[in-house]
Amino acid sequence: MKFLKKYILFPKRFGIFPYIWMIWIIYPITDLWPFNRVDTIIPTILLICFLWFYRNGYSVSKALPIWIYGQYGIIFVLTITNEWIYLLLFSAWEISSLPVSKRTFHQFLAGYYMTLVVCMGLLMALDEMTPWSFTNQMSIVMVLFLILSPLGGKSVANSYRRSQQLRQQNSRYANLIKRGERERIARDLHDTLGQSFSMITIKSELAAKLLDKNPDQVKNELKEISEASRQNLQLVRNIVTGLRQTSIAEIMIELADELKLQQISLMTDGEGQTNKWPHDIQNILADILREAITNVMRYSRADQVEVHFTQTKAAYHLMVADNGKGYKAVRKDAMALKEWQNAPKLSVENLAFKPADLGQSSMCNYQRRDDSHGNQNYFS
Template sequence: MLKWRSNLYKTTGLNPFIWAILFILPFYYIFRTSSKAHTAVGIALIILFFVSYVLVFVTKGWKVYVWSGVQIAISIAMTVLFGFVYFSLLLTFVIGNITSKKGFITLYVIHLTVTIATIDYAIVVKNPMVISQLPFVFICLIMVILLPISNYNRNKNERLQGQLNDANKRISELVKLEERQRIARDLHDTLGQKLSLIGLKSDLAIKLMPKTPSQSLIEMKEVRQTARTAMKEVREIVKQMRGAKLKEEMARIEQMLKTAQIELIVEGDLDPKNLSLMNENVLCMCLKEAVTNLVKHSGASVCTISIRPDRLALIAIVEDNGIGLTQNAVYSHGSGLKGMKERLEFVNGSLELGEGPGTSLVMKVPNTHPREKA
């Protein structure tokens, strides 16, 4: 019960109380007739319409089209018999919820054609209810034309956003797995050889101890030196364990924007020479956050990321041609800009809003001494 109610609200955006009003409204048209049989038919049609409306959202496959066809037939009957044309408006939410492009186009064309023909018929026969509310009928017809397309595109964008989020999570997990495997290989190659050598020399020292203690002492000193060398190499591996790299993060950003059908333009060098590992990791996290918000809220078609080295800092600028922060309250207040600013300030960096027709974020992270080559 709760499932279909939540689906109904999600796909139409209408509160259940509004649906209660829409359910009562048709009875006004029915009770104006003097025939009890006529009234009974109208009540049966209304109940069948709303039952089939619920079934559309709880069934799948070909049954969706069957119940949609039932609703179209009831909409025709209600218009012809009672002059009630507004069931055609409720059908726009059903049609806009169709995921198949062919199915959507087919139902859209059938519904639009039938609605126009039914309204024309009601006008020709001079149905008093239709004639008296002709301006509202034309408004209803315009909404029948526009609403299914709008709802279809909205639902499609929500599905794409869900797929994008799943893809990002998958990419993140693969990156972590790859890094774990790299660390495991490095530790195995480094420690495996050294520990084997320590084991062999220890066995040799034990054998030499009774006969030649001096040679045994030499072997034990070599064991100690090997252990120290192994410890030093492990420290180097830990030291070189890298966080996010700018070039790799940009590849993930490119994949994200490609999925969202946003063009990416990259300017500058993606291999900074004077940036510490921590500062590069912080910059990558902020770039990821900025691009994620761009995809969700900006409505942009082009994103430009510029990397500009400075004497004291590395400057990264993320620009888009979207609606901008000033017009998009959700983006400006709920985008995580505060978190990005706090991350950058932690490494003595900064975040500023640039100028432009869309959104422009200017991030600065300080340079350090050149990195030592591993």
Template sequence: MQLFGNRRTFRLFPKMYGVMPYVFLIYLTIPLYYLTEEPVVKASLGYGMLLLFVLSYRQLYFSLQNHERYLIGWLAVHILIILIFSCFYDLFYLFLGFFPANFIGWFPKKRQFHIGLAALFILGLVPVVYHSLTASIEDAFFLLPFLIIMLLSPFGIRSMNKQVELEHKLKAANKQIDELVKREERVRIARDLHDTLGHTLSLITLKSQLAHRLIEVQPERAKAETKEIETTSRTALHQVRELVTSMKAVTIMEELQEIQKLLRAAGITFHIKREVSVEEIPLLTQNIISMCLKEITTNVVKHSQAANCYLTLGGMDKNLFVRVKDDGAGLEQKHGDGNGIRGMKERLALIDASLSVENSQGTLVEMLIPIVKKDKKEEDAL
């Protein structure tokens, strides 16, 4: 239990509650004034109780801050002092009931809140009944609206605190989402840089090997290949600049042209079948599909030992399917989902798409993508 706050730096009230605890203290000047009109003994007892009231008031704040188990105990002290004042001094002292009502509204647990409400009800009922039996009942009825407001105030405070707590949680959640978006963006940029450069460098490697083989037997063709290597390397530099500066989206048709160049350089015949138009597909979706196609065809060149690669773009219902099949050695099952497949699945998950890979007289990779076509107005706005 924290009786005097931090030993090193004394604080009258916890910093987190701001100036409100000090504002409430102003109202204690009223009972201080009325106690001056009491007999000496009764006034002295009153001053002592008022001092204990201030101590319990302070400890309630620290108990709330630290979620201590003494919270209900200090509240009981608070309410008992108000009961003595309102029964044996003056019914007017019931106005001090707003002090415990404020704390009850701050109670974090439902059980504590309900106990506090019950105690507050007793605090309002007992003095009224006591004075109605010993004095005029009119005074008791005069305080009725005041008592109703006092009993309802914890609900208002609790509702306000819940709203503030929800706003804090929402702010924290938004901050976390922002961090996750930034992290995902960094991962995406890194992955796109890797995939783009990997694809282009594979093409440069293949052309370099081809030029090396042709340099003695067909020097003119070798010279043409080296010229293409230069062009491809410049393209790679241009791609890196685009990715870093503007992250330009690559359309499916643009990627298909690059795939055709890559497969032709590798000596693999490319067969394409288009059953649907892809121009109206959102650019984000096209970019993700393009990056996946780049990964798939790079793997065909590197690992399949295939002579043919077949690509089909088709549609069914509101879905687009993309199938890439080769007639190569097939998928090595022992490797399971490699980094490439895992990366494609992560990308496709962003647009609620799926990926399947299987052996089918070679390797068959299929993407199933839900498509929401844009309005012309939305497309123009972009």
């Protein structure tokens, strides 16, 4: 396996593009077939050498100029013997995908165009053709493809490299977020449970000392220890409940991946402001979003879904719309209504569905009551 990775397979960082261009090898192989002729020996050996130079060019070592310019030389010879000028496409996409400096790329590019001009001139001289007749024979598309391939390949390689760097950066951010969450949990545990357990330890030691001297005082100490233990237990439950809450950002990442697999495009509006919304509101909205988007993927036959977040002084609003087949009416005993009716702080009279403006899409309205503060938060 190490031999394959080191000498045969292309480096993973270049993706599948080097393998895709190997399809072009079919053309010279068909020209050489069958291999029982004497005149195919030298082209076959040169073709194998070219593929070896092509593979080693992706290793990006100090010998890189040898592998690149060596390809140009082999192509020049094969153009004379077999008119395989199209092998330059291998070199064109290779030099455009290599992570080299601009100066090095421009040097390889200059060598490429010099080889292309020389090979085209050589073919015209051998076949006694004018530039116009040569272009007609090779087709204008092929000529333009040979000319523009290094530049187009460079654009594709830069786009692929940027997307790869973006994925790596997102992974780093995710690790930082996890680290920050761990530090927050450790800080909360230290500031709350740590002090409480220290107090329990001190009172336990005091109770042991007072056991013989003042038994009545021991009862009071044990009572306080028992009360502190109950408070700590409730505190642990609150911390665990807080950890189980899902933010809107987290659920949107999850849903975006699921929608992408279903080939449904997702558009959001006002998502950035939800980071400042209270955690309990985000947790309820996350559950609603999960159910709503799941229904879109299962039943709507849509290829586009929009999620809008808005906020007023008295309410938080959520709107989910898709361009699916829609509906004319909703049964009062619908399963979604029954499920959300039993949700905490949500009641059926505060939940409604109706057609929206985007095709035959759907929109959901939610209302949440916060009885402890005497006000209302509406989700719509």
